[in-house]
Amino acid sequence: MAFKKLLCVLFTALSLRAVQGAVVEKRATCSNGVAVSNESCCAWFTVLEDIQENLFNGGQCGAEAHESIRLVFHDAIAISPALEAEGQFGGGGADGSIMIFDEIETNFEANVGLDEIVKLQKPFVQRHGVTPGDFIAFAGAVAMSNCPGAPQMNFFTGRAPATQAAPDGLVPEPFDSVDKIIARVDDAGQFDELELVWMLSAHSVAASNDIDPTIEGLPFDSTPGIFDSQFFVETQLVGTGFPGSSGNQGEVESPLRGEMRLQSDFSIARDSRTACEWQSFVNNQSKLTSDFQFIFLALTQLGQNPDVMTDCSAVIPLSRAIPGNRPFSFFPAGKTVADVQQACASTPFPTLTTLPGPETSVARIPPPPGA
Ligand SMILES: *[C@@H]1O[C@H](CO)[C@@H](O)[C@H](O)[C@H]1NC(C)=O
Numbered sequence: 001m002a003f004k005k006l007l008c009v010l011f012t013a014l015s016l017r018a019v020q021g022a023v024v025e026k027r028a029t030c031s032n033g034v035a036v037s038n039e040s041c042c043a044w045f046t047v048l049e050d051i052q053e054n055l056f057n058g059g060q061c062g063a064e065a066h067e068s069i070r071l072v073f074h075d076a077i078a079i080s081p082a083l084e085a086e087g088q089f090g091g092g093g094a095d096g097s098i099m100i101f102d103e104i105e106t107n108f109e110a111n112v113g114l115d116e117i118v119k120l121q122k123p124f125v126q127r128h129g130v131t132p133g134d135f136i137a138f139a140g141a142v143a144m145s146n147c148p149g150a151p152q153m154n155f156f157t158g159r160a161p162a163t164q165a166a167p168d169g170l171v172p173e174p175f176d177s178v179d180k181i182i183a184r185v186d187d188a189g190q191f192d193e194l195e196l197v198w199m200l201s202a203h204s205v206a207a208s209n210d211i212d213p214t215i216e217g218l219p220f221d222s223t224p225g226i227f228d229s230q231f232f233v234e235t236q237l238v239g240t241g242f243p244g245s246s247g248n249q250g251e252v253e254s255p256l257r258g259e260m261r262l263q264s265d266f267s268i269a270r271d272s273r274t275a276c277e278w279q280s281f282v283n284n285q286s287k288l289t290s291d292f293q294f295i296f297l298a299l300t301q302l303g304q305n306p307d308v309m310t311d312c313s314a315v316i317p318l319s320r321a322i323p324g325n326r327p328f329s330f331f332p333a334g335k336t337v338a339d340v341q342q343a344c345a346s347t348p349f350p351t352l353t354t355l356p357g358p359e360t361s362v363a364r365i366p367p368p369p370g371a
């Protein structure tokens with residue numbers, strides 16, 4: 001763990017410098033004038049233009065972006081050295097198997113609803129002649145860039161097409177216990193419980209998809225179009241009711257009308273192993289962005305050899321800043337510190353202001369047309 005932390009600090013420093021162009025040697029200049037590390041990266045600018053226009057509706061942080069980010073995780077985490085040790089196939093990680101073998105993998109319970117984004121992404125993969133694994137990582141990185149407040153994601157190419165579907169049971173589910181989820185991410189990539197929390201920052205830009213088919217597109221926080229810490233604030237508030245008529249498996253009461261809360265998020269926010277890390281993102285944008293930048297890269301390289309991949313991060317756009325008319329972290333209108341279920345024993349909950357106005361009600365995210 002100590003070693004891992006050190007590695008992580010190092011990694012963050014590296015990627016920040018990469019963003020500034022200090023470490024990655026720029027060996028080629030694309031026709032749009034952008035310097036990249038390898039001229040093979042230039043082709044991705046064409047893919048970028050196409051998906052911004054025709055997948056992300058002009059660069060929106062909407063349902064297509066949310067599901068593209070989710071797809072990165074569900075493709076990547078399906079790798080298990082423990083299964084391999086038992087002589088079974090353990091999955092290939094970030095290898096695009098969820099798209100190549102979508103008939104199999106999108107039928108896994110944990111992947112419910114992902115058939116839609118796979119169907120939307122496939123034509124772009126065919127049109128541009130890239131591998132599904134590279135495309136899923138690229139679309140996820142570009143999707144993040146459409147969400148104000150997001151760090152610039154790293155994007156490396158070089159994933160060969162998967163040759164086998166990942167086995168079922170490797171993607172965590174909302175009703176899994178904290179023990180089970182911690183064990184799963186440890187097996188997948190030797191991630192520790194703090195890194196599990198970093199991964200869950202993705203729920204800042206997320207909504208439910210087929211968890212409850214009667215109430216689709218319910219966001220996990222009140223700002224699903226912005227990469228911020230509201231997910232970590234709002235999961236800590238006392239639940240007051242279900243968004244639908246009753247709770248479904250994996251869903252627990254949420255604090256805001258129209259907001260969905262997963263049982264696993266509720267539990268990890270309150271577990272003594274993870275609660276302080278959860279709270280650490282409140283009022284700390286630089287920690288949120290650097291930890292997520294680190295973990296996104298690690299996820300997109302699961303099952304791959306980073307040494308033979310090509311760094312095309314320069315193709316990923318910079319996101320816009322969070323709108324200046326609000327603090328980075330806040331209590332939604334109608335909520336105060338009295339609604340916080342304090343779980344971190346060592347540090348008090350940060351002092352936040354309450355947004356003015358009537359009690360917050362969260363708007364649905366419309367699902368993609370035709371999905
Ligand atoms: C550029 O990337 C290609 C594969 O994408 C690789 O074969 C080639 O060696 C790279 N060139 C340099 C100079 O790194």
Ligand SMILES: *[C@@H]1O[C@H](CO)[C@@H](O)[C@H](O)[C@H]1NC(C)=O
Nearest residue numbers: 280282283284285286287288
């Ligand atoms: C934000 O997190 C970093 C890294 O853990 C820490 O050094 C810094 O003190 C934190 N800042 C605030 C305002 O809590």
